[in-house]
Amino acid sequence: xxxxxxxxxxxxxxxxxxxxxxxxxxxxxxxxxxxxxxxxxxxxxxxxxxxxxxxxxxxxxxxxxxxxxxxxxxxxxxxxxxxxxxxxxxxxxxxxxxxxxxxxxxxxxxxxxxxxxxxxxxxxxxxxxxxxxxxxxxxxxxxxxxxxxxxxxxxxxxxxxxxxxxxxxxxxxxxxxxxxxxxxxxxxxxxxxxxxxxxxxxxxxxxxxxxxxxxxxxxxxxxxxxxxxxxxxxxxxxxxxxxxxxxxxxxxxxxxxxxxxxxxxxxxxxxxxxxxxxxxxxxxxxxxxxxxxxxxxxxxxxxxxxxxxxxxxxxxxxxxxxxxxxxxxxxxxxxxxxxxxxxxxxxxxxxxxxxxxxxxxxxxxxxxxxxxxxxxxxxxxxxxxxxxxxx
Amino acid sequence: xxxxxxxxxxxxxxxxxxxxxxxxxxxxxxxxxxxxxxxxxxxxxxxxxxxxxxxxxxxxxxxxxxxxxxxxxxxxxxxxxxxxxxxxxxxxxxxxxxxxxxxxxxxxxxxxxxxxxxxxxxxxxxxxxxxxxxxxxxxxxxxxxxxxxxxxxxxxxxxxxxxxxxxxxxxxxxxxxxxxxxxxxxxxxxxxxxxxxxxxxxxxxxxxxxxxxxxxxxxxxxxxxxxxxxxxxxxxxxxxxxxxxxxxxxxxxxxxxxxxxxxxxxxxxxxxxxxxxxxxxxxxxxxxxxxxxxxxxxxxxxxxxxxxxxxxxxxxxxxxxxxxxxxxxxxxxxxxxxxxxxxxxxxxxxxxxxxxxxxxxxxxxxxxxxxxxxxxxxxxxxxxxxxxxxxxxxxxxxxxxxxxxxxxxxxxxxxxxxxxxxxxxxxxxxxxxxxxxxxxxxxxxxxxx
Numbered sequence: 001x002x003x004x005x006x007x008x009x010x011x012x013x014x015x016x017x018x019x020x021x022x023x024x025x026x027x028x029x030x031x032x033x034x035x036x037x038x039x040x041x042x043x044x045x046x047x048x049x050x051x052x053x054x055x056x057x058x059x060x061x062x063x064x065x066x067x068x069x070x071x072x073x074x075x076x077x078x079x080x081x082x083x084x085x086x087x088x089x090x091x092x093x094x095x096x097x098x099x100x101x102x103x104x105x106x107x108x109x110x111x112x113x114x115x116x117x118x119x120x121x122x123x124x125x126x127x128x129x130x131x132x133x134x135x136x137x138x139x140x141x142x143x144x145x146x147x148x149x150x151x152x153x154x155x156x157x158x159x160x161x162x163x164x165x166x167x168x169x170x171x172x173x174x175x176x177x178x179x180x181x182x183x184x185x186x187x188x189x190x191x192x193x194x195x196x197x198x199x200x201x202x203x204x205x206x207x208x209x210x211x212x213x214x215x216x217x218x219x220x221x222x223x224x225x226x227x228x229x230x231x232x233x234x235x236x237x238x239x240x241x242x243x244x245x246x247x248x249x250x251x252x253x254x255x256x257x258x259x260x261x262x263x264x265x266x267x268x269x270x271x272x273x274x275x276x277x278x279x280x281x282x283x284x285x286x287x288x289x290x291x292x293x294x295x296x297x298x299x300x301x302x303x304x305x306x307x308x309x310x311x312x313x314x315x316x317x318x319x320x321x322x323x324x325x326x327x328x329x330x331x332x333x334x335x336x337x338x339x340x341x342x343x344x345x346x347x348x349x350x351x352x353x354x355x356x357x358x359x360x361x362x363x364x365x366x367x368x369x370x371x372x373x374x375x376x377x378x379x380x381x382x383x384x385x386x387x388x389x390x391x
Numbered sequence: 392x393x394x395x396x397x398x399x400x401x402x403x404x405x406x407x408x409x410x411x412x413x414x415x416x417x418x419x420x421x422x423x424x425x426x427x428x429x430x431x432x433x434x435x436x437x438x439x440x441x442x443x444x445x446x447x448x449x450x451x452x453x454x455x456x457x458x459x460x461x462x463x464x465x466x467x468x469x470x471x472x473x474x475x476x477x478x479x480x481x482x483x484x485x486x487x488x489x490x491x492x493x494x495x496x497x498x499x500x501x502x503x504x505x506x507x508x509x510x511x512x513x514x515x516x517x518x519x520x521x522x523x524x525x526x527x528x529x530x531x532x533x534x535x536x537x538x539x540x541x542x543x544x545x546x547x548x549x550x551x552x553x554x555x556x557x558x559x560x561x562x563x564x565x566x567x568x569x570x571x572x573x574x575x576x577x578x579x580x581x582x583x584x585x586x587x588x589x590x591x592x593x594x595x596x597x598x599x600x601x602x603x604x605x606x607x608x609x610x611x612x613x614x615x616x617x618x619x620x621x622x623x624x625x626x627x628x629x630x631x632x633x634x635x636x637x638x639x640x641x642x643x644x645x646x647x648x649x650x651x652x653x654x655x656x657x658x659x660x661x662x663x664x665x666x667x668x669x670x671x672x673x674x675x676x677x678x679x680x681x682x683x684x685x686x687x688x689x690x691x692x693x694x695x696x697x698x699x700x701x702x703x704x705x706x707x708x709x710x711x712x713x714x715x716x717x718x719x720x721x722x723x724x725x726x727x728x729x730x731x732x733x734x735x736x737x738x739x740x741x742x743x744x745x746x747x748x749x750x751x752x753x754x755x756x757x758x759x760x761x762x763x764x765x766x767x768x769x770x771x772x773x774x775x776x777x778x779x780x781x782x783x784x785x786x787x788x789x790x791x792x793x794x795x796x797x798x799x800x801x802x803x804x805x806x807x808x809x810x811x812x813x814x815x816x817x818x819x820x821x822x823x824x825x826x827x828x829x830x831x832x833x834x835x836x837x838x839x840x
Contacts, residue, residue, distance in 0.1 A: 036726060036727055037759070038760070039722050040722075041722050043823075045823045046696070046698070048696055048697070048757070048816065049762070051738060052817070052819045054762065054765045056743050056819075058730075060743050172767055266742045268743065270770070324770075326770065329770075373785075377785050380781070380801070381801065384621075387621065387623055
């Protein structure tokens with residue numbers, strides 16, 4: 001540790017103003033603060049500080065994503081082996097290994113592209129590297145289908161980081177959730193690789209693991225099946241465990257629940273937002289069950305099933321709670337969450353073109369979050385103004 | 392029975408090195424200095440020259456804008472230096488004290504026979520008016536505007552703060568006289584902690600006593616004003632430190648200005664944290680000598696660890712400081728992989744660390760910021776520890792963007808930088824909130840002038 005510190009101190013002058021590697025200052029700074037807590041001391045204000053910083057917060061979100069990621073890897077393998085009919089012959093490690101090899105390139109592409117842009121922007125603006133992309137870069141591979149090609153993910157990440165984040169001023173200033181913009185960009189720019197029934201199962205063998213599936217192999221997600229009025233091939237129990245086709249990280253309710261516990265326990269995510277998303281989903285699910293058109297299979301899906309299929313849980317736990325793009329006042333969080341849950345179900349039921357509604361619901365509410373906050377803050381302002389007049 | 396207000400929001404940080412309730416002696420004669428910057432919002436006009444003889448209570452400088460506000464020497468002696476900085480700004484006026492102290496006699500007076508105006512005149516004359524602050528802006532009070540009320544907080548809830556109940560012991564009569572004097576000027580409110588039991592506080596006469604029960608910053612006078620009688624636009628409120636009430640009482644009871652206060656010397660790097668008697672402006676070496684741990688860089692804080700300013704051993708006790716805290720500077724500490732290590736010896740209000748499991752453990756915190764400055768990421772982080780009916784995050788944003796109308800609408804008139812100290816402590820984005828709020832207040836004041 002001391003040797004590493006000495007080495008860093010030795011090479012540090014190269015990166016400072018006038019050093020020959022000054023163009024990589026932000027990269028050096030990023031790695032240095034990653035390895036060691038910065039030891040700059042306070043110049044004004046409080047003389048002691050809480051140990052919390054944004055690196056710690058972002059790390060905890062990444063940790064909370066791990067169960068969903070690991071399960072997602074297993075499920076990718078599971079779906080391939082199941083489709084080939086060879087499930088009984090495969091060991092756990094073969095299944096997981098296949099999924100690992102299928103998912104890893106997506107994670108690498110997402111991080112390399114996104115962090116690369118972050119490094120460049122940080123250098124250009126002479127700022128420190130913001131940690132926000134650590135989370136975004138992990139979420140992106142989890143919310144795309146396994147069939148999405150790498151170059152498409154690279155394009156989408158670049159688009160989202162530049163146009164949804166950096167032009168607004170970086171992490172903390174963005175209006176929309178960056179990971180969801182990535183997904184929305186993929187969905188609208190490359191609909192063929194992002195939806196339909198062909199993209200949810202990995203169809204090629206990798207490094208000798210897994211099986212090549214026949215061309216044109218399709219497998220629908222539960223929501224895809226419901227949208228076309230077909231009978232559901234998976235039980236609610238499967239949907240909770242997550243051994244169903246779907247975006248990589250979104251299928252298992254159990255894995256996401258472990259992540260939710262980590263987020264809520266550490267206080268990183270707001271329980272108010274998370275809770276009210278589920279309330280909104282349940283209420284709207286019940287409304288459709290009661291009054292919905294009977295020939296619409298999605299409307300007739302029981303309310304509890306609405307919560308476990310598709311990206312509902314993943315969105316509620318990891319994306320609705322993004323503090324930057326959600327409502328920032330405590331009362332506002334209830335309204336914001338409730339409307340996300342309700343909108344997601346409305347889009348699912350009433351939109352014939354696309355079976356899932358969580359992504360669009362959260363993006364829509366990202367747009368309205370400042371309006372919700374406006375009303376909450378305005379009530380405080382009005383109260384103060386009234387108090388002044390009364391006297 | 393006094394009104395009890397329970398506060399839920401806030402945070403008590405348990406730091407090592409609390410002052411034990413005993414007094415140690417400090418050598419008195421030496422160098423004293425009055426620092427104009429301690430009195431925020433004032434430009435000084437120096438009245439003395441180097442070599443002049445002054446008595447304790449004689450003015451060293453006055454406020455240029457309000458020459459009736461005098462800043463008096465804490466001791467009798469010879470003016471040794473008028474220290475000036477850039478653009479001839481007065482940094483301090485230093486007095487070498489005599490061994491025999493001579494006081495200006497302002498004459499004993501019975502407060503109950505005086506009008507509010509007469510009390511104010513007496514305070515202006517004796518230089519004690521300089522200790523009043525006013526809200527809005529949290530600056531030195533202006534004598535020509537009468538306040539709607541005067542607020543005194545009898546406790547400081549910040550970590551390592553002096554316990555006023557201990558400071559008060561033996562000075563109860565002066566304290567009550569001081570309160571009587573304030574009550575002649577305007578309606579006076581005294582904020583008392585639920586933990587304080589001294590009759591001089593809970594049963595103080597001629598003032599409205601309100602009891603506050605809650606974590607820091609419940610002892611901040613700004614929090615108390617917000618709950619008792621919030622400030623509206625156009626209103627002026629004066630605030631005064633509880634120790635300074637004793638000065639006022641002493642003036643009317645004896646006719647002398649005695650700026651001696653009981654100061655806590657506390658912090659993890661103090662060998663024997665305890666109390667001592669210091670005069671305002673006394674050089675800190677007198678209290679620190681031989682009482683600090685050797686062998687590492689220390690940060691000596693003139694005032695509280697949350698609100699005070701960094702100084703040196705040669706610094707002078709700040710006008711409003713009720714304690715001097717000493718903590719490690721920490722600039723030689725290299726903690727590895729802080730984003731993931733458990734870091735058991737670090738305190739955090741976040742559960743991503745383990746300090747919430749450690750109960751009553753006392754922490755040794757150093758002056759490191761422990762993170763890089765970021766945009767505001769976590770939502771409503773400040774609200775958890777900001778027990779006022781104000782949206783702190785939105786207010787700070789309004790200040791950063793320089794939106795004066797919005798600052799006003801969101802209640803900037805009611806706050807002082809110190810009210811944001813705990814917010815700044817827990818801020819994961821590491822913004823310098825107290826500096827930002829100070830700039831906002833200055834901006835607004837300039838605009839309104």
